[in-house]
Amino acid sequence: MSTEPVLRLEAVKKAYDAPEGGRVEVLDVERFEVARGEQVALRGSSGSGKTTLLHIIAGIVKPDAGAVHVAGTDVARLGEAQRDHWRAKHVGYIYQSFHLLQGFSALENIALAMKFGGRVDLARAKNLLEQVGLGARLNYKPRQLSIGQQQRVAVARALANTPALVLADEPTGNLDREHADAALELILSLCKASGAALLVVSHDERVVARFPRVVDLATLNRRAAAGARA
Amino acid sequence: MSTRTSSGGFGLWMLARRSLRQHAVSTSITAASLALACGLVMAVLGIRAQSERAFLLEGSPFDAVLGVRSSATQLVLNSVFHLETSPGNLPWTTYEQVRAAPGVRAAVPYAVGDNWKGFRIVGTTAEQFDDAKLRGRAPRVAPGGRVFDEELREALVGSFVAQKTGVRVGDTIHPSHGPLTGGHDHDEDYVVVGVLEPTNTPSDRVLWIPLEGMFRMEGHVLRGDGEEYHAEHHEEIPDDKKEVSAVLLAFDAPQVGLQLEQKFNRDGKEATLAWPVSRVVLELFDKIGWMSRVLELVAYATVLVAAASIVASLYDAMAQRRRELAILRALGATRAQLFASVVLQAGAIAALGALAGCAIYVAIFAVAREAIRAQTGVVLDPFEIETSVALAPLGMVVLGALCGLLPAWKAYSVEVADDLAPLS
Numbered sequence: 001m002s003t004e005p006v007l008r009l010e011a012v013k014k015a016y017d018a019p020e021g022g023r024v025e026v027l028d029v030e031r032f033e034v035a036r037g038e039q040v041a042l043r044g045s046s047g048s049g050k051t052t053l054l055h056i057i058a059g060i061v062k063p064d065a066g067a068v069h070v071a072g073t074d075v076a077r078l079g080e081a082q083r084d085h086w087r088a089k090h091v092g093y094i095y096q097s098f099h100l101l102q103g104f105s106a107l108e109n110i111a112l113a114m115k116f117g118g119r120v121d122l123a124r125a126k127n128l129l130e131q132v133g134l135g136a137r138l139n140y141k142p143r144q145l146s147i148g149q150q151q152r153v154a155v156a157r158a159l160a161n162t163p164a165l166v167l168a169d170e171p172t173g174n175l176d177r178e179h180a181d182a183a184l185e186l187i188l189s190l191c192k193a194s195g196a197a198l199l200v201v202s203h204d205e206r207v208v209a210r211f212p213r214v215v216d217l218a219t220l221n222r223r224a225a226a227g228a229r230a
Numbered sequence: 231m232s233t234r235t236s237s238g239g240f241g242l243w244m245l246a247r248r249s250l251r252q253h254a255v256s257t258s259i260t261a262a263s264l265a266l267a268c269g270l271v272m273a274v275l276g277i278r279a280q281s282e283r284a285f286l287l288e289g290s291p292f293d294a295v296l297g298v299r300s301s302a303t304q305l306v307l308n309s310v311f312h313l314e315t316s317p318g319n320l321p322w323t324t325y326e327q328v329r330a331a332p333g334v335r336a337a338v339p340y341a342v343g344d345n346w347k348g349f350r351i352v353g354t355t356a357e358q359f360d361d362a363k364l365r366g367r368a369p370r371v372a373p374g375g376r377v378f379d380e381e382l383r384e385a386l387v388g389s390f391v392a393q394k395t396g397v398r399v400g401d402t403i404h405p406s407h408g409p410l411t412g413g414h415d416h417d418e419d420y421v422v423v424g425v426l427e428p429t430n431t432p433s434d435r436v437l438w439i440p441l442e443g444m445f446r447m448e449g450h451v452l453r454g455d456g457e458e459y460h461a462e463h464h465e466e467i468p469d470d471k472k473e474v475s476a477v478l479l480a481f482d483a484p485q486v487g488l489q490l491e492q493k494f495n496r497d498g499k500e501a502t503l504a505w506p507v508s509r510v511v512l513e514l515f516d517k518i519g520w521m522s523r524v525l526e527l528v529a530y531a532t533v534l535v536a537a538a539s540i541v542a543s544l545y546d547a548m549a550q551r552r553r554e555l556a557i558l559r560a561l562g563a564t565r566a567q568l569f570a571s572v573v574l575q576a577g578a579i580a581a582l583g584a585l586a587g588c589a590i591y592v593a594i595f596a597v598a599r600e601a602i603r604a605q606t607g608v609v610l611d612p613f614e615i616e617t618s619v620a621l622a623p624l625g626m627v628v629l630g631a632l633c634g635l636l637p638a639w640k641a642y643s644v645e646v647a648d649d650l651a652p653l654s
Contacts, residue, residue: 052647060560060646081564088562099557099650103252115241116562157561 004072006164006197007034007057012066012076014052027052028222029066032215034197036164039188041208042201044217050201053217054167057199058091059083071164088116092158092196094187096170098150100142106153107138110160117161128156132186148179155187159194166191168200172207184210242567245558246574249547256543257579263539264583267532268626269590274529276591276619277598278522280610282515284430285311286508291336291364294487294505296320296328296494297476302504303514309340309476310507311432311606312350315409316342321454322472324501328479331493333486336363339474341444344405344416349391351405351437353444356380364480369433375399375424380440385420390434390607392425399424403437407449417448430609445472479505533626536583537633540576544637548572555641556649565642572638573631580630584623591619 014027027049034040044050055061056068059075062083068075071090075083087093100109110125129138132152134145142150151171158166171187172180184207191198200207201217208214250257290310297305298318307313319341329337341353359377361368371377371386378384387397397403401422407413420439428434445452446461452471453459459471481487487505494503504510548555555568595612603609 055647058560081566084559084562084564087560093560095650099553099560101554101557103248103554112558113561116558 004036005033005069006036006038006071007032007199008067008069009033009057010067010069012056012063012068014049014056014061014063027056027063029053029220030222032220034165034199037192037195037197038213039191039198039211040200041211041214042199042217042220043203043205043208043214044201045203048217049221050217051169053221054093054169054199054201057165058093058167059087084116085118088113089118089161090164092161092163092166094154094158094166094168094171096173098142098154098174100150100153100157102142105139105141106134106145106156109142109153110157113157113160119161125156125160128159129153131190132156147174148183151175151179151183152186155183155190159190159196162194163196166196166198168198170202170204171200172202172204177206180204180207242571242574245571246578249551249571249575250578253543253547256547257582260536260539260543261579261582261586263532263536264580264626264630265586265590267529267536268584268587268623269594270529270532271526271626272587272591272619272622273594273598274522274525275622276595276612276616277602277610278526279616279618280614281602281608284608284610285511285515285606290431290507291367291480292338292478292507293481293484294479294490294503294507295476296324296479296490296501296503299500299502302502302510303517305476305502305504306507306510306514308342309478312342312352312436313432313606316475319453319473319475320477320501322469322474323454325474325477326469328477328490331486331490333482333489334479335365335482336360336478336480338478339441340476340478341441341473342475343409343450344407344444344447345409345411345413346391346403346405346437347395348411349388349395349435349437350409351385351439351444353439353441355441358438358478359386369429370427371424372427375422378423378438378440380442382440383418383420383443384423384440386424386426386438387422388426388434388436388438388607389428390603391437397422397425405439405447414449418443428609430607432607434609435607441474442467533629537629540579540630540633541636544572544576544579544634545640548637548640551641552644552649555644556646559644559646560650565644568644569638569642572641573634576634576637577627577631580627580633583630584626587623587626 009029009032012027012029015023015025018024042050052061056063057070059078063076066076073086075086078086101112104112106129107125110128111120111122114120114125126138129135132155134149134152137145137149168187172183175183188210202208295305295309297309298320300317304314304317308316325337325339328334336357338354338358342350344351356377357363359368378386385403391397399422402419403422404419405416407416445467451458451460452473454473455470461467491503491505494501558568592612599610599612
């Protein structure tokens with residue numbers, strides 16, 4: 001088994017155009033690594049650049065500088081369409097708001113993710129939904145599911161293409177405590193079972209406390225740290 | 231849903247189809263407006279092309295019409311299309327003269343002025359049905375009938391007349407005076423001896439009786455020599471008393487038409503030769519061409535409106551679907567895939583519209599067909615598809631796809647980071 005980390009960030013910087021003109025630097029990460037199969041929590045408050053960081057890791061946003069190695073590929077060097085194809089195959093993403101496609105059933109939501117990953121395997125899609133306890137809700141549209149069930153569909157979708165890395169942005173932010181605990185347990189166990197590394201960003205101490213490794217984003221992001229000191 | 235492993239069924243078409251279904255109301259309205267536009271364009275193009283060809287009388291046995299001095303258009307309308315009233319009569323001597331002219335293969339005299347139940351009665355000779363003289367294009371009598379005997383009160387009935395009135399061989403008809411209903415009934419009865427096979431021309435709306443019968447019809451006055459003359463029973467009508475409304479002519483060669491045109495139109499003053507009939511009809515089409523051009527413009531205007539409705543509905547849909555599109559991008563859909571999906575949607579809406587447009591075309595054509603047939607006897611066929619008509623639905627699909635370009639660009643420009651999650 002390779003000892004190469006599944007994620008390695010090197011001197012990653014990102015700035016955005018400010019409405020009042022000029023550029024606002026939001027991210028400056030010198031180095032950050034996640035080992036294969038590792039489960040890491042990034043503790044970050046609002047404005048700490050956590051979503052930007054996850055978008056850069058997922059190839060949704062290109063960094064202004066630096067290298068973003070994910071599963072052996074420097075994502076920052078890929079073109080946009082290449083990043084899209086790569087993301088579908090190698091990264092699962094769980095959003096706080098789930099972002100399920102409303103016009104599609106639970107099974108179709110997963111199948112579509114598979115489609116963009118290059119191979120639709122409906123048997124596996126069904127199996128994933130059964131694993132998250134939705135075997136009897138395959139053809140339910142998101143609006144026909146409870147919030148907790150929608151979250152479970154989102155988890156299953158993130159694992160659809162057997163990614164090397166699963167990113168989760170405040171995955172329990174929309175759930176009550178009971179459902180949040182269950183959802184987190186599900187994410188942790190499924191990622192472990194599939195061998196995918198898990199990187200969760202959250203400001204919730206209850207969530208962060210469940211991880212063996214916790215990184216403070218305010219420390220990791222030198223820009224945020226500088227802002228905090230200023 | 232099967233559990234097979236493939237990428238089939240989840241491609242761009244699925245995204246397009248699902249989006250169309252999600253916006254079923256606007257999709258239906260847009261497709262309906264396209265259907266109307268497509269049907270109108272097809273109908274206008276098809277009816278115009280077919281009617282021009284039909285009215286040009288490509289299968290007509292006659293090359294020219296000789297009538298009293300008047301406009302060639304009026305002569306053709308009256309004698310060939312059996313419309314309008316006769317501009318006047320020619321003396322029998324003129325008929326004899328043209329009949330004897332070298333190169334005139336057939337000279338068929340017509341005498342009009344009576345009707346039966348509103349259908350024109352034409353007095354003529356058996357030459358009208360002489361297939362040999364009329365290059366195999368003479369109207370044919372349907373099985374069970376025969377051509378009238380010129381000495382008897384017998385009639386042949388056009389197919390449209392037979393269909394509309396139910397008159398059959400052996401029935402008796404009673405002519406009325408005048409080109410339309412409302413005139414007094416003549417005393418004579420005519421026995422139907424044959425029904426003509428459909429020609430899909432104005433002749434189908436006509437009843438044919440012997441010319442002699444028309445001369446001798448009760449109340450008819452002949453003025454061949456300028457003096458009024460009433461034919462009496464058992465008395466031969468002097469040729470100089472006879473007159474005809476027109477003479478339909480078939481020539482051996484086009485030069486004959488040139489010679490006769492010189493003789494009647496340039497050197498003479500009492501008759502007009504409408505030759506060739508197709509040129510006269512073309513001139514008529516030129517005069518009334520603005521109507522079809524206006525119709526065409528209206529049809530194209532509806533196409534523009536329909537095309538604009540595709541742009542508007544899809545553009546609005548894209549604005550509403552930014553989040554959904556961003557999710558698709560986040561899942562790995564490329565900008566190009568989203569672009570293609572929207573163009574596919576637009577093409578699909580247009581294809582739906584074009585398909586329904588074909589049905590609307592048939593419906594419009596059917597209504598117009600009956601109206602044209604009732605007015606002129608000319609029968610058009612909606613399933614005789616002109617190239618321009620066949621291309622219209624295809625053009626509509628291409629236009630629809632082009633209309634999808636702007637909304638597709640909107641989908642293309644979706645930014646995941648902006649439309650999916652706020653920066654933090």
